[in-house]
Amino acid sequence: MSDKGIGASSKRREDVRFLSGNGKYTDDINVRGQKYVYFLRSDLAHGKINGIDTGEAASMPGVTGIFTGEDFAEVGGLPCGWQVTDRFGEAMKEPAHPVLAQGKVRHVGDPIAAVVADSLEQARDAAEAINVDMEELPAVIDMKSAVAGGTLVHDELETNLCYDWGFVEENKEAVDEAIKNAHHVTTLELVNNRLIPNAMEPRVAIGDYDASNDESTLYTTSQNPHVIRLLMGAFVLQIPEHKLRVVAPDVGGGFGSKIFHYAEEAFCTLAARKLRVPVKWTASRSEAFISDAHGRDHVTKIELALDGNGMFQAIRTDTYANMGAYLSTFSTSVPTWLHGTLMAGNYKTPLIYVNVKAVFTNTVPVDAYRGAGRPEATFQLERVIDKAARELGMDPIEIRRKNFIQKDEFPYATPVALEYDTGDYVATMDKLQEIADLDGFEARASESRKKGLLRGLGINCYIEACGIAPSNLVGMLGARAGLYESATVRVNATGSITVMTGCHSHGQGHETTFPQVIADMIGISEDQVHIQHGDTSNTPMGMGTYGSRSIAVGGAAMVRATEKIIAKAKKIAAHLMEASAEDIELKDGSFSVVGTDKSVGWGDVCLTAYVPHNYPLDQLEPGLEETAFYDPANFTFPAGAYACEVEVDPETGKVDICSFAATDDFGNVINPMVVDGQVHGGIAQGVGQALREHAVYNEDGQLVSGTYMDYSMPRADDLPSFVVDHSCQTPCTHNPLGVKGCGEAGAIGSPPAVVNAVLDALNKGGYNVSHIDMPLSPSRVWSAING
Amino acid sequence: MATVTMTVNGKSVSGEVEGRTLLSDFVRNNLNLTGTHIGCDTSQCGACVVHVNGKAVKSCTMFALEAEGSSVTTIEGMANPDGSLGTVQQAFQDNHGLQCGFCTPGMVMSAAALLEENPNPTETEIREYLEGNICRCTGYHNIVKSIQAAAAAA
Ligand code: FES
Numbered sequence: 001m002s003d004k005g006i007g008a009s010s011k012r013r014e015d016v017r018f019l020s021g022n023g024k025y026t027d028d029i030n031v032r033g034q035k036y037v038y039f040l041r042s043d044l045a046h047g048k049i050n051g052i053d054t055g056e057a058a059s060m061p062g063v064t065g066i067f068t069g070e071d072f073a074e075v076g077g078l079p080c081g082w083q084v085t086d087r088f089g090e091a092m093k094e095p096a097h098p099v100l101a102q103g104k105v106r107h108v109g110d111p112i113a114a115v116v117a118d119s120l121e122q123a124r125d126a127a128e129a130i131n132v133d134m135e136e137l138p139a140v141i142d143m144k145s146a147v148a149g150g151t152l153v154h155d156e157l158e159t160n161l162c163y164d165w166g167f168v169e170e171n172k173e174a175v176d177e178a179i180k181n182a183h184h185v186t187t188l189e190l191v192n193n194r195l196i197p198n199a200m201e202p203r204v205a206i207g208d209y210d211a212s213n214d215e216s217t218l219y220t221t222s223q224n225p226h227v228i229r230l231l232m233g234a235f236v237l238q239i240p241e242h243k244l245r246v247v248a249p250d251v252g253g254g255f256g257s258k259i260f261h262y263a264e265e266a267f268c269t270l271a272a273r274k275l276r277v278p279v280k281w282t283a284s285r286s287e288a289f290i291s292d293a294h295g296r297d298h299v300t301k302i303e304l305a306l307d308g309n310g311m312f313q314a315i316r317t318d319t320y321a322n323m324g325a326y327l328s329t330f331s332t333s334v335p336t337w338l339h340g341t342l343m344a345g346n347y348k349t350p351l352i353y354v355n356v357k358a359v360f361t362n363t364v365p366v367d368a369y370r371g372a373g374r375p376e377a378t379f380q381l382e383r384v385i386d387k388a389a390r391e392l393g394m395d396p397i398e399i400r401r402k403n404f405i406q407k408d409e410f411p412y413a414t415p416v417a418l419e420y421d422t423g424d425y426v427a428t429m430d431k432l433q434e435i436a437d438l439d440g441f442e443a444r445a446s447e448s449r450k451k452g453l454l455r456g457l458g459i460n461c462y463i464e465a466c467g468i469a470p471s472n473l474v475g476m477l478g479a480r481a482g483l484y485e486s487a488t489v490r491v492n493a494t495g496s497i498t499v500m501t502g503c504h505s506h507g508q509g510h511e512t513t514f515p516q517v518i519a520d521m522i523g524i525s526e527d528q529v530h531i532q533h534g535d536t537s538n539t540p541m542g543m544g545t546y547g548s549r550s551i552a553v554g555g556a557a558m559v560r561a562t563e564k565i566i567a568k569a570k571k572i573a574a575h576l577m578e579a580s581a582e583d584i585e586l587k588d589g590s591f592s593v594v595g596t597d598k599s600v601g602w603g604d605v606c607l608t609a610y611v612p613h614n615y616p617l618d619q620l621e622p623g624l625e626e627t628a629f630y631d632p633a634n635f636t637f638p639a640g641a642y643a644c645e646v647e648v649d650p651e652t653g654k655v656d657i658c659s660f661a662a663t664d665d666f667g668n669v670i671n672p673m674v675v676d677g678q679v680h681g682g683i684a685q686g687v688g689q690a691l692r693e694h695a696v697y698n699e700d701g702q703l704v705s706g707t708y709m710d711y712s713m714p715r716a717d718d719l720p721s722f723v724v725d726h727s728c729q730t731p732c733t734h735n736p737l738g739v740k741g742c743g744e745a746g747a748i749g750s751p752p753a754v755v756n757a758v759l760d761a762l763n764k765g766g767y768n769v770s771h772i773d774m775p776l777s778p779s780r781v782w783s784a785i786n787g
Numbered sequence: 788m789a790t791v792t793m794t795v796n797g798k799s800v801s802g803e804v805e806g807r808t809l810l811s812d813f814v815r816n817n818l819n820l821t822g823t824h825i826g827c828d829t830s831q832c833g834a835c836v837v838h839v840n841g842k843a844v845k846s847c848t849m850f851a852l853e854a855e856g857s858s859v860t861t862i863e864g865m866a867n868p869d870g871s872l873g874t875v876q877q878a879f880q881d882n883h884g885l886q887c888g889f890c891t892p893g894m895v896m897s898a899a900a901l902l903e904e905n906p907n908p909t910e911t912e913i914r915e916y917l918e919g920n921i922c923r924c925t926g927y928h929n930i931v932k933s934i935q936a937a938a939a940a941a
Pocket residue numbers: 824825826827828829830831832833834835836845846847848
């Protein structure tokens with residue numbers, strides 16, 4: 001392992017400010033003269049607004065302005081960034097998504113009005129004095145009843161079905177036929193439980209307007225400030241980019257929930273323009289529960305057809321995917337292109353057909369949450385494989401190994417449109433068996449038995465498509481934007497470097513890891529390189545950070561820009577040494593003429609670029625600054641194998657995670673320490689989904705688990721230490737760093753491992769239970785045992 | 788409005804507050820010490836932990852007026868006198884005990900209080916002590932490791 005540059009566990013430089021209390025998060029920003037915003041939100045899941053009387057509220061102390069849907073009638077609604085075409089060639093149903101409710105409220109938390117006042121307390125008091133004449137309508141919560149008809153979330157759509165998507169539609173008949181004639185078919189119906197992302201920093205938006213030059217600034221908790229500028233500027237408020245600056249400073253976690261363009265951002269930006277004062281909104285946690293996009297929420301039936309040897313022959317799935325009340329930014333792509341395309345997993349199943357019905361309900365919009373579609377695909381596939389193994393009396397590891405795509409079969413085209421570039425699933429499984437000490441399982445199980453506990457082992461494999469995304473391809477699939485990334489590398493006169501990137505770090509450590517790459521390429525020290533991100537005014541247009549794309553796409557752009565820098569610097573060095581640029585070699589921060597002892601340092605070349613007294617002005621421009629845009633040729637395909645061991649107490653149904661081991665193939669790794677951390681965090685979120693977390697709506701559409709009292713976040717004493725390994729590396733073949741991305745793996749790979757482990761424990765303990773829906777709470781496990 | 792006076796990070800401070808002003812808001816808004824974070828409104832997350840008279844306290848559970856005359860330490864007061872990171876802070880950096888950094892001030896303050904009470908905690912004791920601090924990023928693995936390292940370094 002190297003001690004600097006690529007492959008080094010360099011300590012994170014950003015930690016110094018975070019650890020000393022000097023991080024600058026959005027709520028830490030206060031703009032002189034700012035007013036405070038309080039949103040009056042619907043406490044009904046569905047209702048018709050007959051009238052809003054703001055008269056009394058407007059006269060209350062400190063109130064600067066009150067806004068309702070009417071005030072936003074002339075601006076655009078919040079756009080959806082991905083259009084899905086259904087099985088019949090029709091465009092998805094796309095309802096309006098107003099900034100403030102117009103005519104109707106459609107979920108608990110839907111903003112009805114907003115008060116701007118001198119203090120938050122005054123804004124809240126005034127909001128309470130707003131009189132809303134509302135007629136309660138029946139709420140549509142259950143997806144299957146929503147599709148069946150009756151109450152409509154959006155009357156004008158005449159249906160609650162957003163789309164009925166088939167993939168690959170041409171395969172449908174062949175899949176039906178294969179399943180009809182199969183030796184064995186394993187069927188599983190399951191729920192992928194609805195989650196709330198819960199980044200620890202609640203969302204914040206501050207709008208500011210400078211009338212002297214007609215410029216708006218939005219400070220916001222975002223993973224992608226450029227995307228917000230584009231969506232809000234072009235589609236909602238019609239403010240051109242050069243008059244709109246979006247700043248996302250330090251952001252306290254995102255996990256997908258801070259990708260989307262939210263109503264509060266548009267509100268604060270427009271209110272600041274209208275009122276000519278800065279306005280600030282900070283979500284309370286309770287508000288976050290009903291206004292941040294939720295995740296998952298699929299109801300699925302999956303069928304796996306196998307031959308007599310346990311070889312997979314066909315897969316057919318039927319999924320209902322909850323969209324909530326409106327289409328959030330990426331919502332429509334999650335159950336389709338981020339889910340259906342992953343149904344091959346790590347296996348050679350020749351025939352696959354995926355059907356997804358996306359459904360409107362009176363709940364908070366659902367969108368990408370760590371893994372986004374890939375956890376849903378992995379969960380159903382890996383659960384049905386485990387069930388099939390049990391039905392056929394096969395070992396769960398053996399059945400997987402038998403069906404793996406083999407190392408020499410890459411690149412491998414799946415029947416669901418992806419081409420995996422590299423992988424070695426046998427190697428990751430071998431490694432897992434070693435690091436998880438699977439041979440020692442029986443001995444550990446007998447120790448558990450002595451304590452009256454049932455021990456189980458859960459195995460799981462996953463693949464994900466990351467590094468999103470090839471713009472051409474996603475354009476054909478319905479994306480309304482390109483998904484390239486860009487970087488500007490500015491070499492300063494004395495040789496230090498500033499990199500400006502459209503990616504955004506909200507925990508990933510870019511300020512440390514990106515410099516590792518540049519330091520390696522040039523041979524200077526990492527602390528000579530500074531990363532600038534999070535502000536549209538001083539970074540090039542980029543699509544932001546999600547989908548494990550930063551190093552694979554943003555890092556690749558940075559490499560391309562640095563290559564341009566090096567090429568130009570070589571020309572300058574050649575001039576200084578009176579040699580030809582082709583003969584110049586850059587090593588350890590020094591340029592030399594091959595085959596001679598002539599050399600010139602990095603610093604001298606940089607200074608020459610900026611003080612061009614001795615410079616080939618007739619051939620080269622002075623200066624040393626380059627920009628590159630990188631559009632990936634394909635997705636990247638991280639993959640791995642996970643093992644979880646649990647103890648189940650049959651008396652109470654309580655599940656304890658005894659150990660968790662993960663082997664991941666992320667291709668090349670820039671900073672192993674940071675990568676380990678990403679996997680740890682992902683596993684914790686996946687274990688949370690498997691055992692604890694659940695956003696529960698009652699039939700009236702009230703969010704029952706709306707605080708940390710009811711929504712059970714995993715805490716330190718719920719989890720073990722993890723064993724993680726990423727030494728199996730099959731580098732990506734189509735990006736310059738050979739990296740695949742590591743941000744989502746843990747959250748994708750862990751839920752099925754946990755559930756498989758619990759079912760293994762129960763079945764080995766003599767309880768014939770074929771499935772329990774997540775979260776596997778003590779009461780659900782107990783009921784399954786005693787059912 | 789009433790005046791409250793206390794010692795914060797070794798300095799005597801005072802400010803005008805309402806009866807309902809929380810200590811967390813006083814620290815953030817009146818003193819501009821924004822290292823103390825607000826992650827919830829139900830006293831569950833621990834992002835706001837500070838020390839009051841040497842004890843770890845969730846500053847969102849206490850009114851500023853209740854801290855009258857107390858000695859309060861926030862994350863900004865945890866560095867060594869020369870400004871370098873203190874032992875617990877340094878252990879967090881060395882062991883990648885933080886990612887987004889939002890829970891971190893509360894984690895460091897809780898960890899420091901734990902080590903004060905129990906200089907050599909076991910992994911189980913650390914995990915149990917952190918029951919009131921939620922981290923969404925790290926899975927706690929490296930937080931536990933950081934605290935063990937801080938204990939070993941002290
Ligand atoms: S803000 Fe104090 S416990 Fe969450």
